[in-house]
Amino acid sequence: MAMPDFVERYWTAEDLLQLPDDGNRYECIDGVLLVTPAPRGNHFYVVDAFLEALREFARTLRPDAWLFHAPFDVEIWPQTLVEPHIFVARRKPGISRIMQPADIRDLLLAIEVLSPGTAHTDRGRKREFYQRAGVHEYWIVDLAARAVERWRPTDSRPEILSGTLRWHPEGATASLEIDLPSLFREALGE
Secondary structure, eight states: OOOOGGGGSOOOHHHHHTSOOSSOEEEEETTEEEEEOOOOTHHHHHHHHHHHHHHHHHHHSOTTEEEEESSOOEEEETTEEEOOSEEEEEEOTTOSSOOSGGGEEEEEEEEEEOOTTTHHHIIIIIHHHHHHTTOSEEEEEETTTTEEEEEOTTOSSOEEESSEEEEOOTTOSSOEEEEHHHHHHHHTTO
16 A cells, blocks of 8 residues: 655654544654554453553652553654654653643653564664654563563663563662563453
């Protein structure tokens, strides 16, 4: 199926807000439109498992940090709009709650769960963007490998985690530990 001609232009965050709510996920990075169909199958179960693992821990984080999941737009750089499957964001000073993309100061964590159609973009354009934008950690969840690729802003290679994933964000008094084999086993019904 050929992509429509409108994809070849420079896209802005404002342009995305004008697109129809048709079940696709629309994002733009550096003027490039990224269109992803709605995920299917095991994807939802794994996203839910990570949300559950993060939910309690997120409450112990600093008071300006909040846990979110898609659909929620993130615009931490002008003219760039992304929608991570899961993210932990800090609110801007003077804002009591994050209600819209403009309320986000930065991301402590962004998580994308790979699907066959998104692997190239998640590991390429999105990873490069998250690193340039200073996102503290970017996790790429690979269902086929039952592993998480952890990226930090200065990494040239990911840390591949398939056992215990430990996350200790700035300002946290404790670390989150996720037993990845158990998480994948339970989420995938194995």
